[in-house]
Amino acid sequence: MKRYWILPAVLTVALAACGGGKPSSSQMQSSQAAAQPANTPTAQQPATQAADTDASSAPMTTPDWFHYDKATNSVRMTITAGLTPVLNHWNFNGGTHGNIIITVPEGAKVTLTFTNADSAMAHTLGIVDKVGGYSATPTLPPVFKGAVTTPHSAAAGINPGKSQTLHFTASKAGNYAMICYMAGHAVLGMWLHFDVSAAGKAGVQSLVAGS
Ligand SMILES: [Cu+2]
Structure with missing residues (x-):
């Protein structure tokens, strides 16, 4: 079991080093986004459009x-x-x-x-x-x-x-x-x-x- 915990721990340390010590919840989001770089552009467009329709x-x-x-x-x-x-x-x-x-x-x-x-x-x-x-x-x-x-x-x-x-x-x-x-x-x-x-x-x- 221990071996499965080592890699995430290393990743977390690396992300913390890059992100300047963000809270752990941000690290979770960062690691999820990093795991799916191909989805990032398409994922942002619907979010922008959804916000755009709410000017009322x-x-x-x-x-x-x-x-x-x-x-x-x-x-x-x-x-x-x-x-x-x-x-x-x-x-x-x-x-x-x-x-x-x-x-x-x-x-x-x-x-x-x-x-x-x-x-x-x-x-x-x-x-x-x-x-x-x-x-x-x-x-x-x-x-x-x-x-x-x-x-x-x-x-x-x-x-x-x-x-x-x-x-x-x-x-x-x-x-x-x-x-x-x-x-x-x-x-x-x-x-x-x-x-x-x-x-x-x-x-x-x-x-x-x-x-
Ligand atoms: Cu025009």
Whole structure:
């Protein structure tokens, strides 16, 4: 029996030396992860996506890119594609996979300035009546007149460094999404929630630090 205890003991000492003396529970996790290195990348992706879908539990805030004027029921927002390197710069204000929820009141007049800060490729922005489950080349119409950049297709969009300002009225309450139409972008995660609130709510819920 003793022989079976020697190897784990040596491993534990080695791990403790590498990890700077972590508690024993951490050593257990470290040794499990080390035993299955091939599983690590795939194991991390579902965990990230699961966290991304839970922005509804985040507090409603008004970041500096979102302004609501109650007197005129108008919203002004700035959305930047490729604001951060997240998802190969295929993000809106750093958000992907619906991990930011933008909420505007029903009937609000929205002024949305879209800027493409991704130096590598064009992006687009449209508000659509479909949340998640996109095809590689979505052709969904904008849910509100004017709520889409031009051009917008699987191949053409707003070029790097360019901006376009959209004006539309969020005329009907519902759960919508902000997507990019470029081939592969929305299906890989370049979309945010865009809710229109019958109760007059306005603000942003986010799981993205600093957004
Ligand atoms: Cu895109």
